[in-house]
Each structure stands twice: as structure tokens, then as C-alpha cells.
Amino acid sequence: MSCSSSSGSEEDEEAMDWYRKGGYHAVRVGDQFAGGRYIAQRKLGWGQFSTVWLAYDTRTTDFVALKIQKSAAQFAEAALHEIEVLSAIANGDPSNSKYVVRLVDHFKHTGPNGQHLCMVLEFLGDSLLGLIRYNRYEGLGLNKVRELCKCILIGLDYLHRELGIIHSDLKPENILLISTIDPTKDPVRSGLTPVLEKPEGNPNGGVTTSTIEKKLKRRARRVVAKISERRASMGGAAKSGRNLDGIDMRCKVVDFGNACWADKPFSEEIQTRQYRAPEVVLQAGYSFPVDMWSFACTAFELATGDMLFCPKGGQGFSEDEDHLALMMELLGKMPRKVSR
Numbered sequence: 592m593s594c595s596s597s598s599g600s601e602e603d604e605e606a607m608d609w610y611r612k613g614g615y616h617a618v619r620v621g622d623q624f625a626g627g628r629y630i631a632q633r634k635l636g637w638g639q640f641s642t643v644w645l646a647y648d649t650r651t652t653d654f655v656a657l658k659i660q661k662s663a664a665q666f667a668e669a670a671l672h673e674i675e676v677l678s679a680i681a682n683g684d685p686s687n688s689k690y691v692v693r694l695v696d697h698f699k700h701t702g703p704n705g706q707h708l709c710m711v712l713e714f715l716g717d718s719l720l721g722l723i724r725y726n727r728y729e730g731l732g733l734n735k736v737r738e739l740c741k742c743i744l745i746g747l748d749y750l751h752r753e754l755g756i757i758h759s760d761l762k763p764e765n766i767l768l769i770s771t772i773d774p775t776k777d778p779v780r781s782g783l784t785p786v787l788e789k790p791e792g793n794p795n796g797g798v799t800t801s802t803i804e805k806k807l808k809r810r811a812r813r814v815v816a817k818i819s820e821r822r823a824s825m826g827g828a829a830k831s832g833r834n835l836d837g838i839d840m841r842c843k844v845v846d847f848g849n850a851c852w853a854d855k856p857f858s859e860e861i862q863t864r865q866y867r868a869p870e871v872v873l874q875a876g877y878s879f880p881v882d883m884w885s886f887a888c889t890a891f892e893l894a895t896g897d898m899l900f901c902p903k904g905g906q907g908f909s910e911d912e913d914h915l916a917l918m919m920e921l922l923g924k925m926p927r928k929v930s931r
Contacts, residue, residue: 605637605642610704612662612704613661613662613666613704613705614661614662614663614704615659615661615704616642616659616700616704616707617703617704618631618659619631620632620633624657624698624700624709625696625698625700625709625711628648628649628650628696629647629648629655629711630646630649631644631645631646632644632645632647633645640660640661640669640670641659641660641661641666641670642658643656643657643659644656644659645657646711648695648711653714654714655695655711655712655713655714656712656713656715657709657710657711657712658711658712659700659707659709660708660709660710662702662704662705662706663705666708667708669848670708673710673847673848673850674694674708674710676756676847677694677710677712677847678694679754679756680693680694680749680847681693681694683754687713689745689746690742690743690745690746690749690841690842690843690844691749691750691843691844692712692713692715692767692845692847693713694711695711695712695713696710697709697711698711712845715767715768715769715843715845716767716768716769717768718764718765718766718767719739719763719764719766719768719893720762720763720764722763722768722835722838722893723763723893725833726835727833729896730832730895730896731835731893731894732835733894735835735893736890736893736894738840738841739766739842740886740890740893742840742841742843743761743844743886743889744886746844747761747844747882747886750844750850750882751853751879751882755852755853756847756850756851756852756853757850757852757856757877757878757879757882758844758850758882759849759850759851759861759862759881759882760846760848760849760850760861760866761844761862761866761882761885761886761889762865762866762885762889763889763892763893764846765844765845765846766843766844766889767842767845768838768839768840768841768842769839769842769843770838770841853878859871859874860874861877861881862881862885864902864910864914865898865900865901865902866884866885866888866889867884867885867914868880868881869884869915869918869925869929872911872914872915875929888900899921900918902917
């Protein structure tokens with residue numbers, strides 16, 4: 592019934608033919624944004640609507656995630672909606688304590704392919720999908736699962752009860768660790784080395800190479816200390832999974848491109864298939880419980896390394912029918928209020 596976690600994209604790179612009018616903005620390392628405040632360092636990832644870059648904020652001397660939307664009208668409209676949601680999240684949580692990603696800034700950037708809406712978000716660690724993979728799909732210890740789940744539930748409670756927002760695409764890929772999971776493998780996320788020896792073209796002139804290097808060296812010392820502690824504690828740990836004792840298990844909910852206000856749902860088909868709630872499959876209307884269903888699927892995946900539901904269509908039955916059958920096989924008959 593279950594299958595290995597694979598909710599990430601199967602493609603490593605975005606389609607190059609979308610670097611055209613209405614599409615992605617081509618970014619080079621050292622490119623400046625927002626009047627020179629943000630300097631592109633390295634690409635972190637991409638989606639159907641945008642690319643995401645590690646950037647250096649010359650005003651705060653922090654690293655941030657710069658999300659650059661495609662420029663066509665429908666993508667700009669989607670970005671405006673996401674900015675509205677993220678702004679509400681940030682305004683309602685001035686202490687940044689609710690375990691939901693924080694919007695730092697937003698602006699427009701004009702390039703050869705059009706005008707792109709850009710969002711600046713706090714820089715976080717790897718996703719829970721990355722953590723599952725890093726642990727070789729062996730499942731995390733239940734204490735660690737509880738730590739992660741506590742953060743996710745605090746975030747969902749804030750979104751649901753205080754703001755009236757449905758995330759609508761909760762899954763391991765859309766939950767990021769506050770810290771990094773493997774500092775030895777990714778110097779960009781760990782801060783072990785500067786991405787650039789010197790951010791190019793800093794118009795403010797106030798941040799020097801030595802300032803950046805000192806900051807990164809301080810972070811590196813802390814990370815290396817954690818690695819040493821982890822190695823010392825491994826002892827007779829099983830070879831199948833990894834020892835995760837040195838990893839901070841706090842996390843934040845991210846990616847609000849598909850989020851909606853509970854009183855203004857805008858699509859009947861929401862959620863990634865494996866985390867989709869039965870009422871969404873049946874198109875019976877939905878509200879906050881759909882996020883809780885996805886949360887439960889995510890918790891199972893963290894604990895086991897496998898997806899709870901992995902439906903597949905076949906001869907004489909659809910993927911939806913298989914999905915519902917798997918749900919009923921595990922949980923029993925569908926409640927009348929859902930299946931009516």
C-alpha cells in the first residue's frame with residue numbers, strides 16, 4: 592500500500608524554453624535586485640511559477656531566499672495573491688514565533704522577459720523531504736517526529752484559527768527545517784564557506800568581504816562543533832539510517848502559492864495527490880480539515896519513510912477510485928457527511 596517518498600520534482604532543472612517573454616527571468620551570480628540591496632549568490636530551486644535564489648541582503652548582512660516569479664499576467668496575479676497571504680502572516684506574527692515562513696520584502700524587477708514580481712523570504716534549511724531522504728527512508732525516531740509535528744501544528748493553528756488561511760498543499764517538501772541537515776554536503780545552506788568571495792557591485796559600500804567572512808566563520812565554527820558532537824555520539828548506531836541527534840528539529844511551513852482564505856476557496860482540486868483529503872477527491876467542499884489530513888499523511892511519512900497513500904489508476908478504475916479504496920481499506924467506510 593505504501594511507497595517510497597517521492598513528492599519532489601523528478602526534474603533537476605527548469606525548462607529552458609520558459610526563459611522567454613512572459614517566463615522566467617535569467618539570473619547570473621552577482622546580479623543586483625531592488626536597487627542593489629539584494630545580490631544573487633546561487634540558485635536554490637525552481638517551480639512552475641518561479642525560480643528561487645540565495646541572495647545576500649546588503650542592508651541587514653543576512654542571506655535570504657529570493658523568489659522571482661514568471662512575468663506573464665497569470666503568474667503576476669498568483670504572486671500578488673501569495674504576497675497578500677504572506678503579508679497577513681507576517682503582520683499577525685511580529686515575534687516570528689509561529690513556525691511559518693516570514694516575508695521580508697517584495698518588489699518588481701524589470702528584465703528582458705518582462706516585469707517580474709519578486710518575494711524576499713527568510714532563508715531556511717532543507718525540506719522534510721530532504722530529511723527523509725537523508726535518513727535513507729528509514730523513518731525518524733518518534734521523539735524527533737513529535738518535535739517536528741509540534742512546530743507544524745503551531746503553524747497550522749496560527750493559520751487556521753487566527754488568520755483563516757488554508758495552506759492547501761501541505762507536504763514534506765513544503766516544510767523546511769530552521770537549521771541545516773547535512774552541513775558537510777551543502778556549504779550554501781550551512782554557511783561553511785562564502786558563496787562569493789565578495790558580493791559584486793555593492794552600491795552601499797558598507798559591507799566588506801572581511802565582514803562577511805567573519806560572520807560565516809562564526810557560523811562555521813558552530814556547525815563544525817555540531818558535526819563533531821554528532822560523530823562522537825554515533826557509536827553503534829545502525830547503518831541503515833543516520834544518527835540525527837545533532838540536528839535541530841524545529842521547522843516552518845512554507846510555500847503559500849496555493850493557499851486561500853477559508854471563506855474564499857478558489858479551486859476544487861487542491862493538494863498534491865498523495866496528501867489529498869477525501870473530501871477534495873470527492874469534490875464535496877473543503878475547509879481547514881484538509882490541511883490536517885495532509886499533516887497526518889506527513890507525520891506517517893516522517894515516522895516510516897513511506898507514503899501513507901500512493902494511489903495508481905489501472906484497467907477499469909481511476910486514480911481517484913484507487914485512492915478512495917486505499918482510504919477505506921485503512922480507515923473503514925467513508926462518513927456520510929463526506930461521501931454524500
